[in-house]
Amino acid sequence: MTVLAPVLDELAAGLPADAVLTDPASTEAYRHDEANFCPSGTPLAVVRPTATEQVQHVLRVASAHRVPVVPQGSRTGLSGAANAVDGGIVLSLSRMDQIVEINPVDQVAVVEPGVLNAVLSRAVLEQGLYYPPDPSSWELSTIGGNLATNAGGLCCVKYGVTTDFVRALEVVMASGEILRTGRRTAKGVAGYDLTRLIVGSEGTLGVITQATLGLKPAPEAALTMAAAFTTAADALTAVTKIMAAGLQPSMCEFLDGVTVRAIQDYRDMGLPTGVGALLLTQSDRGPRAAADVEAMGVICGELGALDVAVASDATESAMLMEARRIVHFAVEKLGSTLIDDVAVPRSRLVDLLDGITVIAQEHGVTVCCPGHVGDGNMHPTVIFDRGDPAAVERAQKAFDAIMRLGLALGGTITGEHGVGVLKRDWLATELGELSTRLHRDIKKAFDPLGILNPGKVLAAG
Amino acid sequence: MTVLAPVLDELAAGLPADAVLTDPASTEAYRHDEANFCPSGTPLAVVRPTATEQVQHVLRVASAHRVPVVPQGSRTGLSGAANAVDGGIVLSLSRMDQIVEINPVDQVAVVEPGVLNAVLSRAVLEQGLYYPPDPSSWELSTIGGNLATNAGGLCCVKYGVTTDFVRALEVVMASGEILRTGRRTAKGVAGYDLTRLIVGSEGTLGVITQATLGLKPAPEAALTMAAAFTTAADALTAVTKIMAAGLQPSMCEFLDGVTVRAIQDYRDMGLPTGVGALLLTQSDRGPRAAADVEAMGVICGELGALDVAVASDATESAMLMEARRIVHFAVEKLGSTLIDDVAVPRSRLVDLLDGITVIAQEHGVTVCCPGHVGDGNMHPTVIFDRGDPAAVERAQKAFDAIMRLGLALGGTITGEHGVGVLKRDWLATELGELSTRLHRDIKKAFDPLGILNPGKVLAAG
Structure with missing residues (x-):
């Protein structure tokens, strides 16, 4: 701690008194999201800023001392992307939760990252507007987390995913500088699309501190x-x-x-049981x-x-x-779970399910399959007994086999949950060598010191 | 020519006999798009490949000899992005014009870049499907050009622009390597969104040789x-x-x-004249x-x-x-034109038009204003006499003043026409220093030798 004390002192110097947590009893809850089998470290501190300048301060201190920073929302993620790393700073954006503006003429909302999805959705609905992205976690998850993971949901089949509704971002870079991407307008082609490059990058390229979101008229x-x-x-x-x-x-x-x-x-939701x-x-x-x-x-x-x-x-x-929204909680009652997130072209859904049935038999595991099938996005969930090492191994093998199957069917390892640490190795398989190299080059352009959420999406180093 | 002969020989060695044009009478037509006031060079050769491997060959030869390559569609662009550079290769993709697949279950089309927008639109309509992006040039412009510029059109106000309908790209890199981005599935969050980074990059990051496009059911x-x-x-x-x-x-x-x-x-379209x-x-x-x-x-x-x-x-x-679609041709009858493309938040449209009126008066020019106003995207068009140097100067000043106004109103210098060479200096103004630096770093990651469409979007060097 003697070495780290200057970092904590410097952090505290630019933040409100209650913004920095270091007591393990307080920081414990910030260590990991809802994914199983994802390593999470012990953070040096959890920092809870209330303004963009404070985020800049945190990043400047982190850069000066080469301390990793893990941006974090509500930790409802399912890939470990928000998990703490040893000796790093957990940067919780939950306190930056203001809806700055809702404008019915421009059909935009301007929000801070800590606003809950459901809070925003209800607020815009009061003005006859609609923010479509609706992950199952919408009552708990933040817009910042939704942006970081490019969250999907039930509505996507008709309305698209988070990235389809993002117009502009204010982003604090690893250096502490502020990057503004995109624009408030409905259309705009000035330069490369950095906005959508950052959406879905899981906090590895910058920290989103404000977003301008496109809205639609409320549906009937x-x-x-x-x-x-x-x-x-x-x-x-x-x-x-x-x-x-x-x-x-x-x-x-x-x-x-x-x-x-x-x-x-x-x-009891009145569902018919005993059906296929x-x-x-x-x-x-x-x-x-x-x-x-x-x-x-x-x-x-x-x-x-x-x-x-x-x-x-x-x-x-x-x-x-x-009934659809509580699937996650209902399935967790069956045992420990490994939730997969493959998406395949719709025309290959039957092949996907047939293949999953074979995989379940081969590995002697139960796999249940809820899915946003209109989008070809299935959540095959391997159920297992965590106390039985052999069962754990079988579950992990089945989980991997399902991703391999998804790729073989022209699909992807993740339709909406993201890569985090859970699928980091699989990402390299899906992308291939050239694309992985470009990912690393882009990461380096945004974060040359590699302090932003290291080890997530891409392996560290 | 003695120095350049090896390049031409090497090009010819991997291409069909009629693919390489060097005769000035033949290459003249490929020198520039429809923008006024944009410099265009004299190319070493125009190359018209018919397959991806041929594009790879061209890029490998170009890389080996550090020869600039300008990817080109139908040259309907309005910013000079497809203009030839001196001594470079114009890479015309017009002959790669196959519709590879239209799939009504997956609601996708797989196309080569030379397919005309209207040809694709009609082909998918025959299967009850809809490819919304519809630039006014849709009968002439290619999908490759639409992708390179992230083209808009009349439908955008409800359906979005080109980037909203792109799922996957096959891209030949400056090195000749093939990059595959995205996926055929409706959803997918594996890695950074390189697909949308490349869409709208105006041929500066890679050459699109195939695209998988999302479709919608045909509207009523x-x-x-x-x-x-x-x-x-x-x-x-x-x-x-x-x-x-x-x-x-x-x-x-x-x-x-x-x-x-x-x-x-x-x-005579039966329109009421004498109206505001x-x-x-x-x-x-x-x-x-x-x-x-x-x-x-x-x-x-x-x-x-x-x-x-x-x-x-x-x-x-x-x-x-x-009547709306022929605006471009009708307005050109009034004199030489400088077509602007500012977009502002819809709520600032009245301010934009008021400002343009003032600018027209101050500079003593006529500015007519057609626009996709549902998206806040206006095309203020400065009309002038090309033979009068003073008039040309006034027109250019008015053109610049309109962009300055657009930015001041929270808008952008280009809603859909792109940057090319016409607005390259203005792009730096809109983006600012940090974003420009990131643009350069990304460009370098994709094209370390700087051979792809040099001097477009970003100033060379």
Whole structure:
């Protein structure tokens, strides 16, 4: 500590009295996000700034002393991207939680990174506007975390992901300098797209301290269809037909039989158990919505759906949505989990699920499969007993095999959860040598000393 | 030529016999795009490859001999980005014009860069699909050029610009290596977003040889509203009210009085002359469209529109669209033109137009103002007599003053036309020192020898 004391003293000199935590009892909660099997270190300090100048101060001190800095939101991530590193500074942005502006003419919101997704979503809705990205963690996760991971969600199938709604960023660089990227305007092509380079870079290129987000007019209330199938393959075939028919679902979610039962065991949501799969779709196309969900239902019926139901009111729709949102908690009751996040072209979904079934058998593990299937994004979740080393090993092998399968089907190792430390080695496999080299060169241009979230996304050094 | 002969020999060795043009009479047409006042050099050769391996060959030879390479599409650009440089190779991608695949389930098209925008748009429409980006040049411009400039168009106000529809790229690097970015899937967050870094980089980072583009279901036929106003300010105020009302126009175009008269003089399109401005809007929301355009009309009426008309059939709608599309040609009849491309937050449109009026008066020039005003993107076009040096100087000063105004209003120097050589110095002003430095570092990571489109976007060296 004697060596580190000057760092702490310098940090404290430019921050409010309660901004720096060093007591292990206080810093413990900031050590890691929700991912399993991701190493997390013991930080030198947790710093909680309330203004951009304070973030600049932290980065200047960190640069001067070559101390790693891990930017952090609510730690709801699933890849360890926000995990502390030994002797580093955890830079929690949660206290920078102001909505600076909501403008209905320009259809933009200007926010600090600590604003919760749900808080922003509700605030813009009050003005008839819509911020679509809606990760399942939306009640807990921050916009800063959403930006850092380019978060997806249920709405993506129609409206796109976080990066599609980012217009401009204020970013504190590793040096403490302020970079402004993008612009408030709807269009703009002046220079390289640094905004979208930073979105999804998981805190490795800079610290986002303000974002200008594009908004849409609030959609009309959605109608929901639920269809139960004997086999998962039929449900996934229905998805390809629904999309090819141009029906534009505003949600298109898949729950395999194990997941449906897990939800129902966790909380009685009135779901049919003993089925092979449940497909939940929505349409928010106003006067078209009723015909849309009916057409979706007809497609499901033709594929042998056991039961097709259209939610008759908003309460019933909300209940089905809630069932989807609690998947993470319900599945965790089944045992320890390794949550995968592969995305494949929609046309390969059946191949993906068939392959996962084989992988589960080969490795003797249970894999449940909820997924944003309208986007081809599946969350195969390996369930295992953490106390049994052999089971842990089998789970990790199955997890890896699923990513290998996703890549073989023309997909990606991560549709929305990000790389963090969990998939760092797999990223190199997906990118290949040339792209990895470019990633390192870009990282070096932004962060020559390598102090920003080292060891995340790219291996250190 | 003796020094250069080895380069030509090496080029020819890996290319079809008719791929290399060196005769000045043949290469002349490839020297520049449609921008005025942009220097263009005399190329060593124009090379027209038909396959990716040939592009690799060209880049390898160019790297070995440090010869500049200017990637080029149809030369419809308006910033000189495709202009030849002295002694360099013009790499025309027009012969790589295959549509490799259109997939209705995955809703993607895979294309070579030389495919014309209109050819792709019609091909996907035959399968019930929609590729939205529609620059006014869509009948002539290539997808490769659209990608290089991140082209916009009329549809952007609802559907977004080129970058919003790009999923994956095959790129030949300056070294001749092949870089694959992105993925075919709808979602994916594995690594930094190199795809969108390359889109809009105007051929300075690599040569796009294949693109995987996202598609949407074909929209329903749009209804069109046209409203004539006494003053431009009223028309622009109508735009802000239409957008704030959440009416989601699929087109929202503004023509000032000078432009309306120029179109009508160029071709009789039945437009009302003697007005201050004409606003053209569309809605493609199916059953909502009629109510949408009526509501837009009511807003215009309340703001004192002289005349509000809803196109009663598709032919009439197409005619109004055509009127918008021929603006470029109509305005060129008025004299030599300097076409600006500022975009401002929609709420500042009235301020922009007021400022432009002042600038026109101060510099004694005529400025007509067509614009994609739904996006805040205006094309103030300075009309002048090229034969009069004093008039040329006044025009250039007015052109610069308009960009300065755009920046002062929180906007950008270019909404969709790009930087090229025309706005290279202004780009540094918009970006500032830090961002410019990062641009240079990124350029260097991709193109260490600086052979790719040197002097475009960033000043050489």
